[in-house]
Amino acid sequence: MTSSSKLLKSRWISFLVPFLAVMVSLLIAAVIILAIGENPLKAYGAMIRGAVGSRLSWADNITKMTSLLLTGLAVGFGFRAGVFNIGAEGQMAMGGIMAVTVGLSLGNVPSAIAIPLTIVAGMAGGAFWASIAGWLKAKTGAHEVISTIMLNWIAYHITNYLVAGPFAVGAGVPKSPEISQSAQLPSLLTVQASSIPSSILLAIVAAIVIYIILEKTTTGYEVKAVGFNPYAAEYGGISISKNIVLTMAISGALAGLAGALEVMSVHHRIFGAFTSDRGFDGITIALIGQNNPIGIIFAAFLISSLRSGSNAMQTIGVPDDIIVVIQGIIIYFVAADRIIRTWIIKASQLGKKKSPKLLQGGEEE
Numbered sequence: 001m002t003s004s005s006k007l008l009k010s011r012w013i014s015f016l017v018p019f020l021a022v023m024v025s026l027l028i029a030a031v032i033i034l035a036i037g038e039n040p041l042k043a044y045g046a047m048i049r050g051a052v053g054s055r056l057s058w059a060d061n062i063t064k065m066t067s068l069l070l071t072g073l074a075v076g077f078g079f080r081a082g083v084f085n086i087g088a089e090g091q092m093a094m095g096g097i098m099a100v101t102v103g104l105s106l107g108n109v110p111s112a113i114a115i116p117l118t119i120v121a122g123m124a125g126g127a128f129w130a131s132i133a134g135w136l137k138a139k140t141g142a143h144e145v146i147s148t149i150m151l152n153w154i155a156y157h158i159t160n161y162l163v164a165g166p167f168a169v170g171a172g173v174p175k176s177p178e179i180s181q182s183a184q185l186p187s188l189l190t191v192q193a194s195s196i197p198s199s200i201l202l203a204i205v206a207a208i209v210i211y212i213i214l215e216k217t218t219t220g221y222e223v224k225a226v227g228f229n230p231y232a233a234e235y236g237g238i239s240i241s242k243n244i245v246l247t248m249a250i251s252g253a254l255a256g257l258a259g260a261l262e263v264m265s266v267h268h269r270i271f272g273a274f275t276s277d278r279g280f281d282g283i284t285i286a287l288i289g290q291n292n293p294i295g296i297i298f299a300a301f302l303i304s305s306l307r308s309g310s311n312a313m314q315t316i317g318v319p320d321d322i323i324v325v326i327q328g329i330i331i332y333f334v335a336a337d338r339i340i341r342t343w344i345i346k347a348s349q350l351g352k353k354k355s356p357k358l359l360q361g362g363e364e365e
Contacts, residue, residue: 015290015295017290017334018288018289018290018295018299018330018334020333021288021329021330021333021334022288022302022330024329024333025326025329025330025333026044026326028329029322029325029326029329030044032322032325033318033322036318036319038316038317038318042316043313043316043318043322046309046312046313046315046316046318047305047306047309047310047312047313048309049309049312050308050309050310050311050312050313051304051305051306051308051309051312052305053312055189055191056191056192056194057308058191058196059189059191059194059195059196060194060308061301061304061305061308062196062197062200062304063194063195063196063197063266064304064307064308065200065203065300065301065304066197066199066200066203066258066261066262066265067092067203067258067259067261067262067278068278068281068282068285068300068303068304069200069203069204069206069207069285069296069297069300070203070206070254070255070257070258070261070282071088071089071092071254071255071258071278071279071281071282071285072281072282072284072285072286072289072296072299072300073206073207073210073254073282073286073293073296074088074091074126074251074252074254074255074258074279074282075088075251075282075283075285075286076282076285076286076289076291076292076293076296077210077214077223077247077250077251077254077291077293078247078248078251079227079286079291080214080223080224080227080247080291081223081224081226081227081243081244081247082226082227082228082230083134083137083144083227083244083247083248083251084144084145084148085130085133085144085148085248085251085252086144086145086148086149086152086280086283087129087130087133087144087147087148087149087151087152087252087255087279088251088252088255088258088278088279088280088282088283089152089155089156089255089275089277089278089279089280090129090148090151090152090153090154090155090156090279091125091126091129091130091155091251091252091255091256091259091279092126092255092256092258092259092262092275092278092279093152093155093156093158093159093259093270093274093275093279094125094126094128094129094155094158094256094259095122095123095125095126095255095256095257095258095259095260096122096125096159096259096260096262096263096270096274096275097125097155097158097159097162097259097270098121098122098124098125098126098256098259098260099118099119099121099122099125099179099183099259099260099263099264100167100176100179100263100269100270101121102117102118102121102183103118103121103179103180103183103184103263103264104176104177104179104180105180106118106179106180106182106183107180107182108182109180109182109183110182111182111183114180114182114183115182115183115185115264117183118179118183118260118263118264119202119257119260119261119264121260122256122257122259122260122261122263123253123254123256123257123260124253124256125256125259125260126252126253126254126255126256126257126258126259127249127250127252127253127256128252129151129155129252129256130148130248130249130251130252130253130255131245131248131249131252132147132151133147133148133151133248134244134245134246134247134248134249135245137244137248138240138241138242138244138245139241144248152279156273159270159272159273159274160174160272160273162176162270163175163176163270163271163272164272167270173271173272174271174272175269175270175271176269176270176271177269178268178269179263179264179268179269183264184264184265184268185197185198185199185261185264185265186198187265188200188201197261197265197266198265199261199264199265199266202257202261203257203258203261204297206254206257207293207294207296207297208293210250210254210293211292211293211294213250214293219246222238222243223243223246223247225238226238226240226243226244226247255279255282258278258279259275262274262275281303284299284303284327284330284331285299285300285303286299287331287334288302288303288330288331288334290334303327306323306326306327307323309323310322310323
């Protein structure tokens with residue numbers, strides 16, 4: 001194997017590629033900011049302050065990061081099995097619906113029981129919704145991209161129906177009643193009118209658990225084998241159908257957990273479109289994190305920081321659309337990671353060519 005091939009396959013390059021993609025995207029976005037007559041250094045300074053510049057910024061950032069991390073894990077886990085789960089949005093909505101349904105009926109139940117029950121209900125809702133698409137793919141060959149997108153719309157309209165009908169309470173924006181106090185997750189820290197939710201700890205634990213499943217268990221080996229080469233996996237005795245359904249169920253459970261935790265620690269209720277496209281953001285995060293659960297943690301923090309910092313950028317005259325531009329460029333370079341890998345190899349080869357000349361020059365002297 002050549003040195004270039006070894007470099008392409010080395011583990012550390014999987015982390016270097018998204019890092020360089022982020023740096024290149026920030027440089028390109030800086031040119032755009034200059035083109036509209038603003039100072040990119042001031043813009044990025046404002047973005048950093050808005051994301052991590054105060055305790056209130058941290059609270060807003062971590063709150064956004066929690067659901068983004070879980071939807072990123074949901075999509076990334078599916079990708080590892082070669083399954084394109086585009087339905088995290090609907091699965092998150094169903095997780096929220098089930099969490100509210102159970103949480104509303106736990107008034108006198110102790111928190112030690114109510115909280116786990118509500119979490120399990122949310123995960124079960126997401127797992128069931130995703131399993132529909134998994135079963136259709138395994139048994140009929142229906143493509144999961146189409147079925148999950150259709151299921152997203154069904155979940156969206158079910159949510160709107162519930163908050164405008166059976167769950168409706170009060171006037172104004174259609175919404176459900178608040179879940180029982182015993183089913184609500186406590187905050188880690190209260191900052192003015194905001195708080196840092198304890199749900200972030202559960203999300204990080206979920207990422208570690210998924211990493212262990214993928215890297216240390218037979219189930220993880222089978223899932224990755226099906227994703228890498230389904231025909232070889234089937235020849236080796238691995239059931240493709242079983243692993244597709246299982247992968248979608250686990251993926252949906254993670255997205256459902258995102259919905260449950262959003263209900264339990266942020267809104268304490270559901271309303272129309274309460275997912276706010278975070279299921280689709282999970283696709284971005286999975287790509288940036290290279291489908292690695294640990295990488296997805298950092299990718300979720302990156303995207304939540306960009307979102308939190310965009311409001312601060314607007315205060316100095318930079319439109320928040322720049323954040324969308326940055327995110328789009330990051331996705332482009334991460335998705336086309338071969339470009340950056342080629343840059344790295346060429347830079348490495350150039351460095352090796354120069355070093356002997358430097359050594360020879362030293363010897364001649």
